[in-house]
Amino acid sequence: MKVKVLVMPKAAVLDPQGNAVRDAMRHLGMPEVRNVRIGKYMEIEVDGENGELESRLHGLCRDLLSNPVIEDYELQKAEVPPGSGVADTGQKSEVRRQRSEGRGQRSQVQ
Amino acid sequence: MKFAVIQFPGSNCDQDCIAAINGIDGLRGEYVWHKQTSLDGFDAIILPGGFAYGDYLRCGAIARFSPIMQAVASDARAGKLVLGTCNGFQVLCEAGLLPGALVRNRSLRFVCDMVAARLEVDDSPFTHGCPKGSLLRLPVAHGEGCFFADAETLRELNDNRQVILRYADNRGCIVPEANPNGSVENIAGICNRERNIFGLMPHPDRASDARLGSADGAKIFLSMMQTISANSATSERAKQVA
Numbered sequence: 001m002k003v004k005v006l007v008m009p010k011a012a013v014l015d016p017q018g019n020a021v022r023d024a025m026r027h028l029g030m031p032e033v034r035n036v037r038i039g040k041y042m043e044i045e046v047d048g049e050n051g052e053l054e055s056r057l058h059g060l061c062r063d064l065l066s067n068p069v070i071e072d073y074e075l076q077k078a079e080v081p082p083g084s085g086v087a088d089t090g091q092k093s094e095v096r097r098q099r100s101e102g103r104g105q106r107s108q109v110q
Numbered sequence: 111m112k113f114a115v116i117q118f119p120g121s122n123c124d125q126d127c128i129a130a131i132n133g134i135d136g137l138r139g140e141y142v143w144h145k146q147t148s149l150d151g152f153d154a155i156i157l158p159g160g161f162a163y164g165d166y167l168r169c170g171a172i173a174r175f176s177p178i179m180q181a182v183a184s185d186a187r188a189g190k191l192v193l194g195t196c197n198g199f200q201v202l203c204e205a206g207l208l209p210g211a212l213v214r215n216r217s218l219r220f221v222c223d224m225v226a227a228r229l230e231v232d233d234s235p236f237t238h239g240c241p242k243g244s245l246l247r248l249p250v251a252h253g254e255g256c257f258f259a260d261a262e263t264l265r266e267l268n269d270n271r272q273v274i275l276r277y278a279d280n281r282g283c284i285v286p287e288a289n290p291n292g293s294v295e296n297i298a299g300i301c302n303r304e305r306n307i308f309g310l311m312p313h314p315d316r317a318s319d320a321r322l323g324s325a326d327g328a329k330i331f332l333s334m335m336q337t338i339s340a341n342s343a344t345s346e347r348a349k350q351v352a
Contacts, residue, residue, distance in 0.1 A: 009213075013258055014292065016216050040167075064175070067168055067204065069211040070258055 001049040003057060006074040007066045008039035039071070111335055114142045114152040116182070116198075118173045123159035123196065123315055130318035130331055131156070137335055144176040153338050154191040155182055157198025159251075159313055169197060169212060169254050170204035179205055191235055191334050192307045196252055199299070199309030208302055208309045209267065210259035216292025220253040224323060225290055227298045227312055228278035231271050234301060235337040236308045239329050245282055246275070246326040248312035250290055255311040257293035257300075267300055275299035275310055 009015045015037050022036040042065065046053060058075060066073040115127045124141060131139030139156070142149065149155055162173035173179070179201075186192045186207060194202040202208040215221060224247060232242035240246065259267065267273050275298040279288040284296045291311070299310025314327030 012260065013213060014216060014256070016214050016218055016292075020218055064171060065167070067171065067211055069203075069209075069260075070213055 001046050002078045003044050004076040005042040007071050013070045111153045113139050113154045114149050115139050115156045117141050118144045118162035120162045120164050121158050121160035126315040127156050127158045130315045144178045147177050149181045149185050157194040157201050159196030170201035173201045174205040186307050194309040202309045207307050209263045213256045213258050214254050215256050221290045222251045225250050226278050227275040228282050230273050234274050236330050239333040247324040249316045250312050255291040257297045272300050
C-alpha cells in the first residue's frame, strides 16, 4: 500500500517560514496572497495492506512523523488500481484525518 | 564524580561539554555513544548541542528513538540529573521528558549571540549556586530555538515554577527586545515537574571560562555537582540512621 502523510503546523503555532514566503510572494507581484503555511509531505510505501498496518502507521505519525505539540497530520491511503503497477492515480483515495489534541496522545520513550 | 555526555551522530558540542565538565575540580566527563544502552555508574547525564541526525524531520525527532534514550528516560525517572543544552533541549522535548517544543526562530535568522538569561527560581538543582533574579551571560547559537507551549502547558510551567531562565536585557528586565528567537514569555530554559531534568537553548558549555567571554555556564555544572554531593550525603546519613 502507498500512503501519503501531510504534516502541518497547528494554527496556534507561528510559522515564520510561511510568513517569509508570503512576504516574498507579495513582493514578487502578488499582493493578493493572504497567508502561507508550510508543512511537510511524505510518500510512504508499505508492504501489505490491512487495518492493523494502518493503525500502526497512525501510531508512527503521532510518535515520529509529527509532533502533536506543534503539528497536525493527515494520513491519506492511496489505492493502487489493480494491474497498474505504478503509483496511484490520485482518483481514489481515502483520507483519514487525525487532529491530535496536544499532549497525552504520544507514547513517551519508556 | 562522573557525568555522561551523550554523542548522537551530528552532535557537535560534545567536546565543549567535556571541556566544561573537566574544568571543574572533582568532575569528570565521559562520552557515551547513542547506541549504548546503559548509563550505570554516571552521576548525571548531559545531552549536548549540535544537529543530531542532521535535524532531519524535526530537531531531535529521530534522536529521541536512539537506544540510549531509554536509559536516559529510566535514569531520569529514578531521579538522576539530566541537562539538555540547545539540541539536547530539543531532544528532551521531542522525547516528552520536558513539555513544549522548539520551533523555527521568529526572527528569520539563525541567532549566534551572547544573551543574558535571568534566573527565575532559587531552588533548582542546576542553578542553586546563583540567587533568583541574577543574570547569566550565555551564548546562543540556533535556528530553531523558539520555545512554544500551549496555554495550559504554559500555565502549568508557571504555576509549578518550572521556568528556570528567561531572556532578559542587561538590567534584568524581561522585554521583547531581549528575546533572540520569539520564545513564548521569553522562556530560555525549563525543568520538569520533578525538577531533575533541565533543558535550555543557551550554551553553558560554551561559557565555562572567563577567557571565552563568560564563565557563568560553569555555575550550572558546579550546581549539579553540589546537588549530587548533597543528595548522596543525605542518603548516606539515612542509611546510617536505618
